[in-house]
Amino acid sequence: KAYFDDDANLDELKNKTVAVIGYGNQGRSQALNMRDSGVNVIVGNIEDGASWTQGKKDGFDVYSISEASKRADILFLLIPDEIMPSVYEEDIAPYIEDGNVINFASGYNVHFGFIELPETVDIVLIAPRMIGKGVRDRFVSGEGFPSLVAVHQDSTGKAKTIMLALAKAIGTTKIGAFESSFEEEAVVDLFGEQVMGGFKLYNLRMAYELLVEEYGFSPEAVLLELYLSGEGIETLRNAQEVGIWGQLRYHSTTSQYGHQTRGKYAASDASRALLRSIVENIKSGEFSKEWKTEQLTGYPVFNRLWKDNLKHPFIKSEQDLLKILNANKRKG
Numbered sequence: 001k002a003y004f005d006d007d008a009n010l011d012e013l014k015n016k017t018v019a020v021i022g023y024g025n026q027g028r029s030q031a032l033n034m035r036d037s038g039v040n041v042i043v044g045n046i047e048d049g050a051s052w053t054q055g056k057k058d059g060f061d062v063y064s065i066s067e068a069s070k071r072a073d074i075l076f077l078l079i080p081d082e083i084m085p086s087v088y089e090e091d092i093a094p095y096i097e098d099g100n101v102i103n104f105a106s107g108y109n110v111h112f113g114f115i116e117l118p119e120t121v122d123i124v125l126i127a128p129r130m131i132g133k134g135v136r137d138r139f140v141s142g143e144g145f146p147s148l149v150a151v152h153q154d155s156t157g158k159a160k161t162i163m164l165a166l167a168k169a170i171g172t173t174k175i176g177a178f179e180s181s182f183e184e185e186a187v188v189d190l191f192g193e194q195v196m197g198g199f200k201l202y203n204l205r206m207a208y209e210l211l212v213e214e215y216g217f218s219p220e221a222v223l224l225e226l227y228l229s230g231e232g233i234e235t236l237r238n239a240q241e242v243g244i245w246g247q248l249r250y251h252s253t254t255s256q257y258g259h260q261t262r263g264k265y266a267a268s269d270a271s272r273a274l275l276r277s278i279v280e281n282i283k284s285g286e287f288s289k290e291w292k293t294e295q296l297t298g299y300p301v302f303n304r305l306w307k308d309n310l311k312h313p314f315i316k317s318e319q320d321l322l323k324i325l326n327a328n329k330r331k332g
């Protein structure tokens with residue numbers, strides 16, 4: 001089910017103070033959008049952090065996180081997911097009052113149990129499917145952006161009404177706020193990152209190893225074909241208009257044939273089983289537990305992967321080609 005502007009009423013937010021905790025990617029955009037929608041918004045940030053200054057510059061009343069939490073009826077928790085549990089515990093939880101509304105932009109911490117909230121508050125989710133910059137730009141342009149929304153706990157009986165009003169205020173009901181759940185948002189988001197994002201990184205690199213290192217084709221030809229030409233972006237943009245299969249019609253018939261015959265190999269029983277194991281690993285909480293351990297032990301795997309991956313010859317070829325492409329882009 002999707003909700004649109006007509007399903008929401010901004011009057012529900014009258015006489016309420018919304019504290020945006022964290023004035024970063026999402027925080028700044030959502031705060032500006034809500035203020036433009038007539039909502040009374042204050043900002044909570046670590047004192048004298050870079051975003052503190054930005055919030056003041058943008059004309060908000062900026063407070064420490066604990067002070068903003070005290071003053072608010074509705075809290076938007078928009079700081080990085082990894083630090084949210086400890087900040088919540090220390091600076092937010094002591095000031096939460098019965099009947100407050102706590103809004104998340106990601107289901108991660110609530111679903112995987114890293115943050116436990118009292119039973120006396122409303123817990124809602126408005127998760128934009130859009131980077132922070134797009135949340136603001138598309139509000140200003142009037143385009144809107146989609147998001148997933150959910151009510152996790154309704155203690156006041158008004159959680160959904162308030163959630164929809166907030167969704168309208170940040171500009172997402174313009175195009176569609178889609179009913180979801182904290183679990184669905186968290187699991188699907190991680191799946192997208194790991195499979196659609198992560199597999200792509202290693203697939204591209206494997207293609208480079210094969211075509212450049214094994215078969216001797218030039219890195220330029222290979223990298224332009226794989227992604228650096230920007231053709232992929234155009235294809236995706238087109239897919240947004242006409243669908244992923246529909247955009248295929250804009251390719252040559254040779255390409256259409258190749259896509260559909262060879263592409264099928266990626267959907268083998270073995271890859272389906274692999275994807276299933278990834279969903280299971282996420283759903284069972286194994287992934288989030290592993291990531292928590294990683295954080296608590298000082299990011300050993302994370303740092304090693306970054307170091308090793310940047311050493312790969314693929315990176316040097318890519319950066320060399322980017323230099324050429326960007327130099328000519330600047331010349332116009």
Ligand code: NDP
Pocket residue numbers: 021022023024025026027045046048049050051052077078079080081083087104105106127128129130131132
């Ligand atoms: P950011 O990384 O942009 O958050 C930065 C904010 O967090 C700044 O205000 C920063 O303060 C503050 N901050 C950093 N470290 C600390 C700390 N130790 N204690 C207190 N505050 C701190 O976050 P995002 O906007 O990317 O993400 C916010 C939420 O939105 C997350 O739940 C995320 O999953 C979700 N989300 C993000 C999307 C995105 O596109 N980024 C898309 C959809 C959902 P300062 O700068 O002053 O140091």
